[in-house]
Amino acid sequence: ITAEESEDDPPSREERADARLSKQAAAGGKNEGAVTEETEGNGQRDEEEAEQPDPTPLLSNKPRKKKKKRKTKKTSVGETLVDNDLEDIDSLLEKIEDTNGLSQQTQSGIITDNRPLLYVEHRNLNPENELKRYFGARAVLGDQRPRQRQRQNVRGTWLTTPKDTWPRYSKTGIAMQLVETRRGVQYFTFKHHREYQQVQFKFLDAVESMDPNNIVPLLEALEPYHVDSLLQLSDVCRMQENQEMARDLVEQALYSLECSFHPVFSLTSGTCRLDYRRPENRAFFLALFKHLMFLEKRGCPRTALEFCKLILSLDPENDPLCVLLLIDFLSLRAREYTFLTRMFQEWESHRNLSQLPNFAFSVPLAYFFLSQQEERSELELSQAREKAARLIQLALIMFPSVLMPLLDHCSVQPDARVASHSFFGLNARISQPPALNQLTSLYVGRTHSLWKDPAVMAWLETNVHEVLAVVDARDPLVEECEHK
Structure with a gap:
């Protein structure tokens, strides 16, 4: 009898069960329960064998072709998931942020946030995060990824993102020191070294000359990250309606100042203070305010509100830049x-x-x-x-x-x-x-x-x-x- 004939005419359940029962009886009738389980298991296997298709197609190459197609489909789906990975993460973070906001607002009253009032979130300081909510991650970061891969050894900052077109950063002669700590509040101040003070005097001479062209040599030859020169040149570009260059110069000034922060200085705690009356500290206030105004014109009210809170947290009692006259408008625009x-x-x-x-x-x-x-x-x-x-x-x-x-x-x-x-x-x-x-x-x-x-x-x-x-x-x- 061939194998095909044996598969075409399989024995019935009763014949197999009787044969096994006779063998069990001859052996002494041991393990009667096992006979029943084995009989049921064999019956299930017989049903599965009866449901299987003809064995000849199993030997053909069709299943292999199907497997190849499945692999290609999985690969294409995987590529799609990799392409959309950033957008999925951003959407999840946005949903988590929205649910957290609702849970804080809907519990037994209108105000339930236990964090400090002027608490600043790092992610809200980046305007790209807000733009991604409006236009998607692919539209905002599509052209920036190759540049970011090429740029190496860049110090990570929160206020701005350094660009490839900026000069290479080195120590500028600005440092921040801790003055005192009172009642859980830390008071800091910026300090200029002697070399930086010499550049500052030359900058004041250039301002008195009333010629903006005298400021450019200071940035090119002496100090490419001189903060006051960057801010003054930004105002000149803004008056000439070169908004892109004006905004870029302000970001360079912020980057230079952030690189000189004290290790203990925190942007988010709301307990770090700077005295606006000290001339060395004023550049930081002005750079933040100018950056805030550019963000508001750019259509990023949520990021502008976060910078407004940061400015107010540096000196909430005196409010030297009068951001209280602006913070309500930004809050309404940012909802x-x-x-x-x-x-x-x-x-x-x-x-x-x-x-x-x-x-x-x-x-x-x-x-x-x-x-x-x-x-x-x-x-x-x-x-x-x-x-x-x-x-x-x-x-x-x-x-x-x-x-x-x-x-x-x-x-x-x-x-x-x-x-x-x-x-x-x-x-x-x-x-x-x-x-x-x-x-x-x-x-x-x-x-x-x-x-x-x-x-x-x-x-x-x-x-x-x-x-x-x-x-x-x-x-x-x-x-x-x-x-x-």
Whole structure:
């Protein structure tokens, strides 16, 4: 009998079982349970053999071709996964960041972040991370990867990313030293060595000559990373509308300053201080502020907000660059409403932020945007709506001169009752001090685009009529706000 005939006519289950049972009985009837298990196992194998196809195709080359095709498919999928690896990681990090933000905002109240108010995150200092959220990692980093592979022995920094076109960095003669530590706060200062001081004197002579061409030789021959020369030349390029070169020079200055940081100096802790009154420290403040403004114009409000927090953390008591007049606008543009409301709650008692027109109007606007977020609970939404209405009415009573210029910038015509009422008329703007007029003009010119939303305008109109009712009723609150 051939092998094919034996496979075509296999014995039945009963015949195999009887044969094995007879052998087991002849051997003494041992292991009866094993006979049953073996019989069932053989039955399953018989069914599997019956389900198998004809053995002749198994000897052909078709399965080998299929295996090759599978390998090529896996390889192509692997290449696709490698190409999209960076985008997948960025999307996962963004989801994790979003979920963390929601969990902090939705637990039993609007503010639940336990970190320090001016805590700075390293990843938010890089504008490429924000641009990748808008355009994708491939569009932002596609042309930069080969250059980054070619550049070697580059010191890693957080404030800027060094470029191949920059001069090779060497010690510039700037150092940072720790002055003292008081109540958990560390006070630092920059220090210029003697060689750097000589370059600084030549820079001052070049500035007095009123010729920008005298600054270029300082960077080419003496010190390519002289901070003040880089910042001054950046202003010249900006006035000549060479924005790319101006931004690049500011980044070089920041890179030079960061390379001279003290080992203990931390950008993120919010407990490191620099005294702006020392001339050596001013360049760092100015470089950060110029970089912040370039980031805002570039369309990176979240990164600009992080640099704004960094500047404020260096000297929060004095705020030498007045970033408090800017931080509310950046918070609204970056949609960091919780940060703005938290800052108002924590600093109002000792800084009187409600006396500034920008905070008086931006904080209720932030509460209004919070009240429009559907992922919040009904309690949080009602609390946000109540605070938004109360604070915007208080702001309109305290700064009535803001309403008409704001509506004018938004191309909105007020109704007859508002336009004819003396409370929001021209007298409100004439009677206030010139400094307050300047603050209101700065706020309206900077943030009017945030008020153009139809929902915001409808909410503002409702509260304006509420304020007029309070004014007509001669509420004591109106007189109290006039004397503040």
